[in-house]
Amino acid sequence: MVTKALRPELAEARQQGLYNIGEASAATGVSAKMIRHYxxxxxxxxxxxxxxxxxxYADTDLHRLRFIKRSRNLGFSMKQIEALLALWSNKHRASSEVKRLxxxxxxxxxxxxxxxQAMQRTLLELSQHCRxxxxxxxxxxxxxAG
Amino acid sequence: MVTKALRPELAEARQQGLYNIGEASAATGVSAKMIRHYxxxxxxxxxxxxxxxxxxYADTDLHRLRFIKRSRNLGFSMKQIEALLALWSNKHRASSEVKRLxxxxxxxxxxxxxxxQAMQRTLLELSQHCRxxxxxxxxxxxxxAG
DNA sequence: CATTGACCTTGCCATCGTGGGAAGGTGCAG
DNA sequence: CTGCACCTTCCCACGATGGCAAGGTCAATG
Incomplete structure (x- = not known):
């Protein structure tokens, strides 16, 4: 009597609190495209x-996706986020490492x-002198032209 | 009596004040790769x-390459530089157009x-609170993590 | 004259994060 | 059963730049 199939149907999965990629995308603000990419x-x-x-996707996955999204919003690269995620899930991390990053x-x-800013300054100076x-x-x- | 071949040899071309791509690169600071790309x-x-x-390359070409290089240094995209170059060589341009760009x-x-700056501010604030x-x-x- | 090293040619691949689209399968409601 | 919305994979594109490989050219040296 198997109560949980190895590969459930979608409806069944939803009953277990799982989400498909579209729902995960809507819940996290990460596009389905980027979820696959990540x-x-x-x-x-x-x-x-x-x-x-x-x-x-389970709730823990959504949590991870939101972590990634917030990191991207702060301009971290995917490589840096990889490091942040590793620190996040490492209970023996040193906060100094995170701070350093x-x-x-x-x-x-x-x-x-x-x-x-230097570019902008130059552009505005030049513009000022142009009628x-x-x-x-x-x-x-x-x-x-030099 | 042809004094100027349609496709001269390199030595002959140099005598006429022309440069090969390496010389043009050295003279303008634009890499040979990018010259070909442009x-x-x-x-x-x-x-x-x-x-x-x-x-x-003749001197006019070097001049154009330097124009491109300076524009890149100010952060203009290749598409914008295309527009700037068109204005540069258009004697009937309105300077308002350049200024607008x-x-x-x-x-x-x-x-x-x-x-x-917003990202940086947030990062520094967070860092301040991290031991x-x-x-x-x-x-x-x-x-x-949210 | 032959060799050699520096330089040229084209063409393909990689970066980085993101989106677009095609071709085909799935889920659900009418 | 049909149709629509969604899912899958795969490929392509952007922008500017660099790297590498395979092959041809030039100039200097022996």
Whole structure:
């Protein structure tokens, strides 16, 4: 008397509190496309499947997906998120490790921000000197031309 | 009596003030790879060739490459540079058009800068609350976990 | 004149995160 | 039973750049 099939039907799986990929996507804000991508990249474990091959997700999977989503919102790369996930599930982690990752990423952001600000500053300076009328003379082009 | 072959030899071309791709790269700071890429993307015209198939560049080509390089340094995309180049070579351009492009790009940069600053701010705030020691408890991970 | 090393050619692959679309199977409601 | 919404896999695209491989060319040296 088997009460739980190895590969259940979808309806059966739903009764057990599992979600298919569309529901998981709606519940986490991660597109189905990206959920599959994260699986193939190893950020989330291989999803279990219904008999017909549909992926199934439990609440722990949704939790993991939300973790990934929040990390992406902070600009972490998939590689960095892989490390964060490993730390998250490692009960013997040192918080210094997490802090190091976060600060390194913050520093990298600062670097890029600085570069982009320099570009922006230059662009605005050049724009200030350009009349922006119907005439062709333009300090912006002059500068780009060297 | 033909003084200028349709497809000269390299030495002959050099005498006429032309450069091969390596020289053009060294003179402009654009890698040979990217010079070819810009050609295939239409940012620069198809280079003339020696009899053996080597690309040849004149000073005007170097000028154009430097224009592209400076534009890239300001963060313009290849598509935007295409537009800038068209304006550059259009003697009837309105400088307002150039100014509009530059300001739009500056605004886009500002947008991205703002997003990245928000990320950075959050990361630094979270880091401040993390002791960063050997213990596993970590507000950063707690936040990512939701 | 032959060899050699530096350089050129084209073409394909990789990055990184995301989306689009095609072709075919599944689930459910009317 | 039919139709629609959803699922599956697989391939392609973006943007800008680099790497590598296989093969041809040039110039200097022996």
């Amino acid at each position: 699986e193939s990249a190893g950020l989330i474990p291989q999803a279990s499947r219904t008999f017909a091959g549909y992926r199934l 976060a600060q390194a990423h913050a520093a990298a952001l600062g670097e890029k921000i600085g570069e982009m 922006g009328n119907q005439r062709p003379d333009c300090p912006i082009l002059d500068d780009l | 050609e295939s993307a239409g940012l620069i015209p198809q280079a003339s060739r020696t009899f053996a198939g080597y690309r040849l 530059a300001q739009a790009h500056a605004a886009a940069l500002g947008e991205k800068i703002g997003e990245m 960063g020691n050997q213990r596993p408890d970590c507000p950063i991970l707690d936040d990512l």
